[in-house]
Amino acid sequence: MTMRLRELLARFRDRLHRDHLTAELDEELRYHRALLERDGDTDRTIGNVTYYKEDTRAMWSLGLADDLLHDLRYAARVLRRDRGFTAAVVLTLALGIGANTAVFSIVNAVLLRPLPYRNAERLISVWTGPVGTPSDRNPASLPDLRDWERQAKSVTGIAGYGFNRFDITSSDGDYGARAIQATRTLYDILGATPLLGRLPRADEEGAPVVTISYRLWKEHFGGANDVIGKQIIMTHQPYTIIGVMPAGFHFPSPDIDLWGTLYSIMSMPNAATNPWLTSRSLHGYRVLARLAPGATAQQAEVELGGIQRRIGEEFPEANGMLIHVQSVKDDAVRGVARGLWTVFGAAALILLLACVNAAHLLLERMASRGRELAVRRALGADRGRVARQLATESVLLGLVGGAAGVAFAYIAMRVLLGLAPADIPRLETVSIDLSTLGFAFGASLLAAVLFGVAPALVRSERDVPATLRAQGKGASTGAHGNRARAWLMMLEVAFAVVILVGAGLMLRSFAELTSSPLGIKPDGVVVTQLTVVGARYPTPESKNQAVEQVLANLRTIPGVIVAGASTSMPPSRIQEGQGFTVVGEPQPDPGRIPTAIYIPTTSGFIEALGVGLIRGRAFDTRDNATSAPVVVISRELARRHFANTDPLGHQLLLSNVPRTIIGVVDDAVYEGVGTPIRPVVYVPFAQSPFAGVWIAMRTTAAPARLAAPIRDAFHRVDPELSTRTPVALESMVSDSVVRPRFHAWILSSFGALALVLACVGVYGVIAYAVTQRRAEIGIRIALGAQRGSVVQSVLRRGIVAVVIGLVVGLAAAVAGSRIVAGLLYGIAPTDGPTYAIVTVVLLGAALAAGWLPARRAARVDPLIAMRGD
Amino acid sequence: MASRKQSIVPGTLDLLILKTLTAGPQHGYGVASHIKEWSREVLQIDEGSLYPALQRLRQRGWVEAEWRKTPNNQRARYYTITAAGRKQLGIEEASFAEVFDAIRRVLRSV
Numbered sequence: 001m002t003m004r005l006r007e008l009l010a011r012f013r014d015r016l017h018r019d020h021l022t023a024e025l026d027e028e029l030r031y032h033r034a035l036l037e038r039d040g041d042t043d044r045t046i047g048n049v050t051y052y053k054e055d056t057r058a059m060w061s062l063g064l065a066d067d068l069l070h071d072l073r074y075a076a077r078v079l080r081r082d083r084g085f086t087a088a089v090v091l092t093l094a095l096g097i098g099a100n101t102a103v104f105s106i107v108n109a110v111l112l113r114p115l116p117y118r119n120a121e122r123l124i125s126v127w128t129g130p131v132g133t134p135s136d137r138n139p140a141s142l143p144d145l146r147d148w149e150r151q152a153k154s155v156t157g158i159a160g161y162g163f164n165r166f167d168i169t170s171s172d173g174d175y176g177a178r179a180i181q182a183t184r185t186l187y188d189i190l191g192a193t194p195l196l197g198r199l200p201r202a203d204e205e206g207a208p209v210v211t212i213s214y215r216l217w218k219e220h221f222g223g224a225n226d227v228i229g230k231q232i233i234m235t236h237q238p239y240t241i242i243g244v245m246p247a248g249f250h251f252p253s254p255d256i257d258l259w260g261t262l263y264s265i266m267s268m269p270n271a272a273t274n275p276w277l278t279s280r281s282l283h284g285y286r287v288l289a290r291l292a293p294g295a296t297a298q299q300a301e302v303e304l305g306g307i308q309r310r311i312g313e314e315f316p317e318a319n320g321m322l323i324h325v326q327s328v329k330d331d332a333v334r335g336v337a338r339g340l341w342t343v344f345g346a347a348a349l350i351l352l353l354a355c356v357n358a359a360h361l362l363l364e365r366m367a368s369r370g371r372e373l374a375v376r377r378a379l380g381a382d383r384g385r386v387a388r389q390l391a392t393e394s395v396l397l398g399l400v401g402g403a404a405g406v407a408f409a410y411i412a413m414r415v416l417l418g419l420a421p422a423d424i425p426r427l428e429t430v431s432i433d434l435s436t437l438g439f440a441f442g443a444s445l446l447a448a449v450l451f452g453v454a455p456a457l458v459r460s461e462r463d464v465p466a467t468l469r470a471q472g473k474g475a476s477t478g479a480h481g482n483r484a485r486a487w488l489m490m491l492e493v494a495f496a497v498v499i500l501v502g503a504g505l506m507l508r509s510f511a512e513l514t515s516s517p518l519g520i521k522p523d524g525v526v527v528t529q530l531t532v533v534g535a536r537y538p539t540p541e542s543k544n545q546a547v548e549q550v551l552a553n554l555r556t557i558p559g560v561i562v563a564g565a566s567t568s569m570p571p572s573r574i575q576e577g578q579g580f581t582v583v584g585e586p587q588p589d590p591g592r593i594p595t596a597i598y599i600p601t602t603s604g605f606i607e608a609l610g611v612g613l614i615r616g617r618a619f620d621t622r623d624n625a626t627s628a629p630v631v632v633i634s635r636e637l638a639r640r641h642f643a644n645t646d647p648l649g650h651q652l653l654l655s656n657v658p659r660t661i662i663g664v665v666d667d668a669v670y671e672g673v674g675t676p677i678r679p680v681v682y683v684p685f686a687q688s689p690f691a692g693v694w695i696a697m698r699t700t701a702a703p704a705r706l707a708a709p710i711r712d713a714f715h716r717v718d719p720e721l722s723t724r725t726p727v728a729l730e731s732m733v734s735d736s737v738v739r740p741r742f743h744a745w746i747l748s749s750f751g752a753l754a755l756v757l758a759c760v761g762v763y764g765v766i767a768y769a770v771t772q773r774r775a776e777i778g779i780r781i782a783l784g785a786q787r788g789s790v791v792q793s794v795l796r797r798g799i800v801a802v803v804i805g806l807v808v809g810l811a812a813a814v815a816g817s818r819i820v821a822g823l824l825y826g827i828a829p830t831d832g833p834t835y836a837i838v839t840v841v842l843l844g845a846a847l848a849a850g851w852l853p854a855r856r857a858a859r860v861d862p863l864i865a866m867r868g869d
Numbered sequence: 870m871a872s873r874k875q876s877i878v879p880g881t882l883d884l885l886i887l888k889t890l891t892a893g894p895q896h897g898y899g900v901a902s903h904i905k906e907w908s909r910e911v912l913q914i915d916e917g918s919l920y921p922a923l924q925r926l927r928q929r930g931w932v933e934a935e936w937r938k939t940p941n942n943q944r945a946r947y948y949t950i951t952a953a954g955r956k957q958l959g960i961e962e963a964s965f966a967e968v969f970d971a972i973r974r975v976l977r978s979v
Contacts, residue, residue, distance in 0.1 A: 010928035024936075025920065028897060028946050032916055035898045056921045 015066070025056055067385075071392035078393060079400075085365050086397070089358045092760075093401025093447055095753060096354025098408030101432075101440040103347040105413055106420070107340050108439070109430040115329060116249055118191030119290075123328040124297050126158070126287035126304060128321045132592035137324060140287050141280045144318055145183065147311055148287075154295040154303045159186035160285030161252075162276070164264060165692065166234040167531055167722040170220060174722040176529075177216060179234075179258035180251070181265065187211075189290045190251060197228040197243030199259060206266040210234070211243035213257040236534035237264065248429040252286070252331075254422070269538070281317040281579075288328065301325040312590075320591020336424050338822050339743050345819070346502055346750045351443060353495040353757050358397070358451035360488045360761055364768060394452030395445065402444025406437065419745055421738040489765045489798070490805035496758035497809025497842055498816065503744075503751030504834035505817065505824060510744035512826030513737055519668035520570050521610030525729035526703045527569060528710055531692045536718065544625065544689040546717055551602060551695070553713035559701035564605025565685065568597065569694035570729070571736045572672040575599070580681065582641050583651035583658050596637060596679040597670050598654065600688040606632070606665055608696040609729075614638075616648045616663030623684035630684060631659035635667045637679035654681060673737050674825045696729070703728050743823060755842070759849035766798045767853035770860075778862040787858035794854040795847070802846045810835060882914065882922050883931075884965055887958040890932060890950040896939070897923060897946065923948060931957050 014021055079086045114120055126148075127137040140148075145160045152158060161182040168175050187199035199211050210232065212221075221227045221241075231238050239260070250256065265276050275282045291300060305323040312319035330337075366373075373386055381389075410432055420427055532546040547565055554563045567575035578598040581587060588594070606618040614635060623630060631652055638647045651658045659681075667677045685693075699706065703726045714721040770777070777790055817829035827834070889895060889903045900923075901914045926932045931954030937947045950958070 006930055007928050010930070014924075014928065024946065027944070028920065029916060031896070031943065031945050032898045032901075039902075056924055 067388070068392065071389050072396065074389065075393040075396045079396065082365065085361060086400075089361050089397050089451075090401045090404055092354045092357045092361070092757065093398065093444070093451075094404035094408050095757075096351040097402050097405030097440055097443050097447065098412055099750065099753070100344075100347045100351050100443055101405055101409035101436060102412035102416055103340075103344050104439045105409070105432055105436045106416060106427070106430050107344050108435055110424055110426050111337055111340060113426070113429070116192060116246075117251075117328075120329060121327070122291045123189070124155075124289050124291060124300060124325050125328050125331045126289055126300075127324040127326065128283060128308070129324055130591040130593070131320045131322055132589075134322055137326075139283045139285050141283050141318070142183070142277055142285055143280050143315075144308065144311055145285055145287060148304055148307055149185075151307050152289075152300070152303055154292050154300040155289040156292045157185045157189040158287060158289035159183045159189055160287045161186055162284050162286070163256075164260075165531075166258065166264075167236075167533075168220075169233040169236070169722075172220075175220070176722070176724060177234075177257040178255050179210070179260050180256055181260050181262050183262060183285070186288060187259070189288055191290075192245070192249060192251065194243040195246040196225065197241075199243055199245075200261050205261050206263055207261055208237065208239040208263045208267075209242045210239045210258050210260040211245060212241055212259075213245055214247040214249070216257045217244045234258070235264070235531070237267070239263070248426060250425050254425055254427070279317075280311075280315050297325045297327065316590060320589060338820075339739065340424075342502070342820050342823060343743065343746055346499055346747055349495050349499050350750055350753055350757075351447065352450070353492060353499070353754055355447045355450040356488050356491045356495065357757050357761055358401075358447070359453075360485065360492070360764055362394070362451060363484060363488070364764060367768075391448075391452055394448045398444040398448025398451075399441075401447065402440050405444070406432065406440050409436075409440065416746065419742050421742055424739075485765050485768065486797075486801040489761050490801045490808065492758045492761035493802050493805025493842065493846065494809035494812060496754040497806055497838060498813045499747075499754040500751045500838045500842060501810070501813035501817065501834060502820060503747040504838050505820060505827065505829065505831060506740070506744040506747045508827050508831060508834050509824040510737070510740050513674045513740055516674055516826065517667075517669075518571060518673065518733065519611055519666045520729070522570075522729040522733050524698055524700065525608060525610070526697045526699050526701075526706055526726045527729050527732060528695050528697075528726040529692065529724045530565065530695055530714065531722065532718075533691045534720075536720075537691070540689040541625065543691055544686050546721075547602065547685065547689070547693055549717045550714055550721075551604065553716055554695065554697060554710065555604075557697075557699075557701075557706065557709040557713065559699045559706070561698045561700065562604045562608045563695065563697040564602045564608045565693040565695045566599050566601040566605045566682070567690045567693055568599045568670050569696070569732070570609065571669045571733050573694065574670045575690065575692075577678075578654055578681070581653045583653055585641075594640070594679070596634075596681045599670075599680060599682050600685040600690055601632075601682040602685040602693075605696055606682065608698045609668065610698070611668045612666035614664045614666060615646070616661070618663055618665065619682070619684050623686065625686040627684075627687075629657050629659040629687060630662045632663040632665055632682040633661055634665060634677075634680035636677045637681065638664050640679060652681065654683065659683060673733065674740075740823070740825065755845055758842070759845050762798060762802060762846045762849040763853060765801070766794060766850040767856075769797065770794055770853050770857045773857075774860055777857050777860045778864070781860060782862035790860075791851070791854045791858050794857045795850050798850045798854075799847070802843070802850075806839060806842060810839070813838075881965060882918060883926060884958070884961040885912070885914075886919075886922060886926060886948075887931060887950055887954055887961070890948055891955070891958065894935075894937075894947040894949040896948070900948070926954070929957075930954075 115123075117123060126140065128140050128144075129136040129138060139162075140160060142160065145158070149158050159182060161180045164179045164181050166177055166179055168177055182200065184202040184205045188202060190199075192199065194211060195214065196217075197211065200207070200209050212227075212232070217223055217227060221230070227241055227244065230241050232241055233239075245259065251259070262277075265271070265274060268274055271277060276284055289300065291297065301323055304325070308318070308321055308323050312321065373390075376386055376389075377383070413430065413432065417427065417430060530547065530550055532543045537543045537546055551563055551565060554560060574597050576598050577595045579593040579595050581593065601619060603619045603621060603623070606613070616632070618632060619630075631654065633647060633652070641647070642650065647661045647664060650661050652661065653659075665682070668680070669675070669677075670680065671678065697706070706726050710726055711723045714723050773794070777794075780790060781787065813835070814830055821829045885904050886900055889900050892903075895903065897916070897919055901916075901919055904912050904914055923932065923934070927934055927948075930951060932948045932950055934946050934948050936944055939945050
């Protein structure tokens with residue numbers, strides 16, 4: 001071993017002094033021959049001096065490495081000489097590799113990198129679901145959770161958390177922030193490491209402590225280290241900041257800036273009876289658990305299910321509930337993963353398409369290089385050496401393309417991040433990092449192999465003398481080369497069709513989604529939020545009164561036509577769901593109680609949103625805290641429960657209060673555009689007041705011009721009320737479909753790219769055929785062939801391959817479309833119009849791409865063509 | 870690379886060169902002449918085998934090369950066996966003897 005190393009070092013040293021050593025060897029050989037002549041040893045042949053000098057020189061080289069260097073230099077020279085070709089290949093590859101690298105950087109950050117928790121794969125989330133609708137995934141109640149915590153053996157820790165929104169008072173202006181409020185051991189289970197300080201401990205469940213996000217720390221505390229121990233006023237209550245989490249830490253979603261305790265609930269005056277702490281029917285806590293060593297998620301699901309069954313036997317309100325366990329990682333990227341993988345798949349297809357295109361270009365060039373290579377072979381370069389030279393050129397092209405691709409990816413990534421929905425977790429950790437560069441490098445090499453292989457295969461079939469004899473009239477690569485070209489073109493078309501179908505499906509789905517009925521008229525509606533909490537509003541009555549006063553002020557603003565408030569807001573904000581029963585119908589089994597979105601609503605709200613009134617009336621001044629309990633139901637609820645009767649006058653039992661149905665309104669979207677419609681019950685706000693409301697105003701004024709009058713309207717009621725910037729409901733609706741818009745946008749740009757690449761391929765094939773058949777075409781024209789029929793005959797050959805590619809691509813798209821089925825709204829993955837449009841677009845584009853060069857065939861001058869070159 | 874003439878048993882060229890050099894430093898032609906002479910002209914080594922072999926031995930650290938004046942006052946490259954080269958010579962001599970004995974036993978066996 002040491003000997004080999006020494007030899008290698010010696011070789012390396014010799015390599016550096018090779019010129020000197022060669023001179024020395026020459027001198028040595030001269031001396032040797034001089035002595036031979038002196039001794040009259042002339043019967044011996046001197047031998048091929050060059051040959052054994054080469055043998056010796058080989059001793060001073062580093063073998064493969066030296067050859068490689070030589071190949072690289074040669075390849076670089078060849079590629080520099082053929083600028084147009086090189087630019088075309090590099091651009092094609094840069095697009096393919098760049099698109100992939102950009103998408104990979106996002107996929108890697110969001111899906112592949114491990115979550116920033118200790119042993120994240122052992123974390124599970126626990127959900128409940130009523131037996132009646134077992135696919136539901138609901139949170140748990142606190143008393144149930146406490147029982148699980150005491151009894152479960154398959155988990156080392158189990159804890160819950162709820163969401164809250166706080167108004168934060170600070171000297172440089174108030175702001176809102178989302179928080180999670182955790183039971184005892186949540187942060188121990190999570191095992192996350194703070195940037196500064198710590199997270200709340202198990203013994204601090206009722207303590208006013210909070211750990212803040214990196215964003216909050218930077219934006220509102222100047223990123224100062226002495227923030228630990230400082231006070232923060234959250235919704236009029238002082239808390240102590242005990243830690244700062246690092247950038248990119250999200251639990252459970254990117255919009256959370258505060259990680260706190262149950263203090264805000266436990267410090268309420270009614271804590272002993274607060275349903276958030278005592279009710280088994282209020283499922284307000286999401287549950288996180290860490291599996292015990294050796295335990296599996298299935299075991300935990302079975303054990304917790306058993307515990308829940310025993311709880312249900314004791315407490316009827318907890319009866320009929322199933323337990324579902326999911327891995328936290330799956331939970332975190334649920335809904336995001338499929339979309340991203342689809343985009344990634346499309347990007348991979350683009351890369352394949354780019355490779356096929358590059359192979360195509362390489363093949364074209366191989367035709368003009370046939371003679372060069374044949375000469376090299378004839379001069380003694382063995383087949384392997386020539387193949388290696390070609391491989392080196394491919395790899396060099398791949399790497400240059402990859403480098404250009406990374407530059408392109410950098411720009412593409414910015415664009416993608418600008419378009420990507422902000423609710424994708426960990427999006428801000430996306431960067432061009434080492435693993436991304438590694439991916440780009442791997443993709444470049446893979447591409448080089450893919451596009452380098454085809455021409456090499458064609459070439460190796462050829463024999464040298466034949467090529468040399470052919471005197472290189474456009475040096476044909478023969479029938480074999482033509483067949484390879486047709487194959488490549490077919491592949492290009494097929495790939496493009498698959499990508500185009502994907503793009504078409506996304507676009508059609510997006511169009512369906514945005515034209516789906518919202519049940520509201522968002523134009524002209526301005527939305528803001530109001531929170532009435534703290535010592536000034538101790539009772540439900542005082543909260544109701546403040547909300548009504550603010551609304552009364554708002555209604556006097558010029559331009560405001562009608563204003564109202566409720567606890568929910570289309571298209572995707574709901575406060576709570578509640579079980580209900582129709583009075584007079586038999587009591588359903590536990591776990592089979594129907595639920596509805598429960599919305600305490602003031603007068604004017606339904607009118608402001610433009611939700612259509614179908615029967616009866618909406619709320620007005622008659623519905624106050626002391627009037628008869630009433631309810632307005634949605635069309636969907638009426639359809640499910642009052643199919644054959646007029647619902648007006650019937651009663652619903654909601655939270656043990658029988659409420660008389662006074663009206664039926666249209667179905668409005670509360671859980672996101674395109675989601676299945678659920679029943680909704682509206683109850684008078686005065687009869688069920690709540691601290692936080694959404695306010696909707698139908699106006700003739702722009703949201704920005706309303707900011708000042710709205711602040712004034714709030715502050716005339718209470719100068720301490722915090723205000724939020726009013727937004728147009730239309731922008732809320734459009735923001736809520738940002739994810740499908742992202743998919744549609746990105747896949748359409750990929751589709752356009754694919755179409756261009758495929759057309760370049762078709763153009764290339766036809767153009768080449770025209771060049772190759774010039775003499776033949778010239779003869780035909782000379783013999784009187786119509787120019788139109790010449791064009792046709794040229795086109796026909798190419799179109800056959802296009803049509804085969806189209807059919808193959810359509811078949812592949814049908815087979816693969818199931819993958820995107822989950823992303824589609826309102827259309828089937830085999831949506832006929834999409835496939836039809838793709839067929840027409842592709843055929844049209846291919847014909848146009850083929851026609852351009854084919855037209856040249858018609859302009860061939862027979863005299864020049866037949867004279868040849 | 871040993872030789873295209875097969876004039877010597879493959880693999881023994883290194884052995885012959887190293888052995889020759891134990892008599893003292895020698896240039897390439899001297900080595901070839903010595904082997905030719907002592908083998909009674911049976912073993913003839915051409916430059917095509919000799920100089921690559923010498924370079925190889927040098928790279929392995931078994932011989933050292935140095936330009937010196939010949940007795941006739943000409944410049945020639947002299948090769949000297951090193952301590953590592955002597956050790957290698959011992960190994961090669963032993964294995965050659967072993968192989969040679971083995972071949973002889975086989976040739977006498979029938």
